[in-house]
Amino acid sequence: MLRIGTLELSSNLFLSPLAGYTTLPFRLTVRELGGLGLATTDLVNARSLVEKRAKAFKLIETRPTDQPLAVQLFGSVPEEMRDAAVILESLGVASVDINMGCPVRKVCRIGGGSAMMTELDRTAALVRGMVEAVRIPVTAKMRLGWDDQNLTAPVLARTLEDVGVAAVFIHGRTREQGFGGTVNLAGIRAVVQAVRHIPVIGNGDVTTVEAAAKMLGETGCAGVSVGRGAFYNPWIFKHIQEHQANGKTPEEPAFEERIRVMSRHFELMMEIFGEIPGCRMFRKIAPWYARRFGPAREFTRRVVLISSRQEFHDLLADYRRWRAPFLDDQGQLKPQYRPAPLASSFMEGGGEHPPGSIAVPRGPVEVW
Numbered sequence: 001m002l003r004i005g006t007l008e009l010s011s012n013l014f015l016s017p018l019a020g021y022t023t024l025p026f027r028l029t030v031r032e033l034g035g036l037g038l039a040t041t042d043l044v045n046a047r048s049l050v051e052k053r054a055k056a057f058k059l060i061e062t063r064p065t066d067q068p069l070a071v072q073l074f075g076s077v078p079e080e081m082r083d084a085a086v087i088l089e090s091l092g093v094a095s096v097d098i099n100m101g102c103p104v105r106k107v108c109r110i111g112g113g114s115a116m117m118t119e120l121d122r123t124a125a126l127v128r129g130m131v132e133a134v135r136i137p138v139t140a141k142m143r144l145g146w147d148d149q150n151l152t153a154p155v156l157a158r159t160l161e162d163v164g165v166a167a168v169f170i171h172g173r174t175r176e177q178g179f180g181g182t183v184n185l186a187g188i189r190a191v192v193q194a195v196r197h198i199p200v201i202g203n204g205d206v207t208t209v210e211a212a213a214k215m216l217g218e219t220g221c222a223g224v225s226v227g228r229g230a231f232y233n234p235w236i237f238k239h240i241q242e243h244q245a246n247g248k249t250p251e252e253p254a255f256e257e258r259i260r261v262m263s264r265h266f267e268l269m270m271e272i273f274g275e276i277p278g279c280r281m282f283r284k285i286a287p288w289y290a291r292r293f294g295p296a297r298e299f300t301r302r303v304v305l306i307s308s309r310q311e312f313h314d315l316l317a318d319y320r321r322w323r324a325p326f327l328d329d330q331g332q333l334k335p336q337y338r339p340a341p342l343a344s345s346f347m348e349g350g351g352e353h354p355p356g357s358i359a360v361p362r363g364p365v366e367v368w
């Protein structure tokens with residue numbers, strides 16, 4: 001259990017916002033597997049929401065089974081951020097998160113995202129305006145700072161607490177680091193120590209139950225937020241919870257379970273986005289599941305071309321046949337074909353680019 005302002009969560013585990021991925025189908029898929037305390041949408045432009053643009057409303061589409069839900073806003077105009085928060089509250093959203101970590105130029109150029117970390121007074125005034133306008137919790141998500149010379153997160157977190165922020169999410173890297181190097185647990189701890197009461201949620205490179213335990217243990221953070229780790233392993237939240245309860249490391253899900261969950265995700269994409277757009281979006285999602293299938297060249301090559309439900313099911317049938325020679329008599333992957341264990345940067349064997357380390361999706365968001 002964890003409390004964020006007035007919001008009581010069933011666990012201290014969070015799904016990080018991942019633009020283009022943390023859509024309603026993915027959130028539902030993860031929630032069905034259990035363990036998740038709160039999920040967050042992709043970031044939403046506050047102005048688009050205030051102007052009632054269809055694109056913004058599609059990003060916040062939800063269902064009763066997609067609760068509790070946080071919506072992440074970005075923007076730099078105080079009135080727009082405030083009005084967007086009020087709209088979200090009126091729609092029944094559980095909490096509003098403010099993006100202060102996004103390094104993408106489009107967002108920083110207008111003074112949003114990581115640019116907010118560099119202007120304390122302006123940011124505090126903007127956040128105060130939001131907190132005073134709504135009853136639901138307002139939270140902030142940030143990196144450690146702009147670069148190693150400017151580790152501003154502790155001061156920023158404390159300042160935001162003073163203006164009423166209910167929790168802080170902290171990715172343990174600087175903006176300059178992008179996704180390189182290691183997650184700095186001491187940097188996260190400094191944020192935990194800087195605030196008085198509010199929960200600080202640690203984030204970055206958590207791909208295993210052990211990494212989650214180390215993040216919690218070494219930083220004193222109140223919860224853990226998982227982003228890319230949930231791509232490979234949407235079971236991670238349930239597994240971390242089980243590990244917290246009994247100290248055991250759960251087994252990796254079997255191939256059939258991975259296929260079942262991927263297919264469920266696919267079906268929800270069809271239902272929520274329609275067959276053709278859903279297939280197009282799924283082309284970049286399916287390869288993440290495939291990274292834990294073992295040999296998957298044939299699957300990955302074809303899944304990036306699918307444009308119908310039928311093609312997807314035909315592909316699955318063909319892929320099962322293609323994969324058979326890699327299996328032993330028990331139907332398990334022969335040892336030489338098993339994927340390398342995932343390595344968090346702050347765990348032994350982790351580091352900048354260890355084998356099996358977590359990838360960053362290509363495309364405009366590669367520097368998130």
Ligand SMILES: Cc1cc2nc3c(=O)[nH]c(=O)nc-3n(C[C@H](O)[C@H](O)[C@H](O)COP(=O)(O)O)c2cc1C
Nearest residue numbers: 016017018019042043171204205206226227228368
């Ligand atoms: C594809 C992608 C999209 C992302 N989109 C967002 C976003 O919309 N808002 C945000 O605050 N962070 C975003 N992030 C950052 C993640 O929320 C998270 O802080 C980061 O990936 C580190 O956590 P992880 O190692 O568990 O993935 C994104 C990251 C990736 C890889």
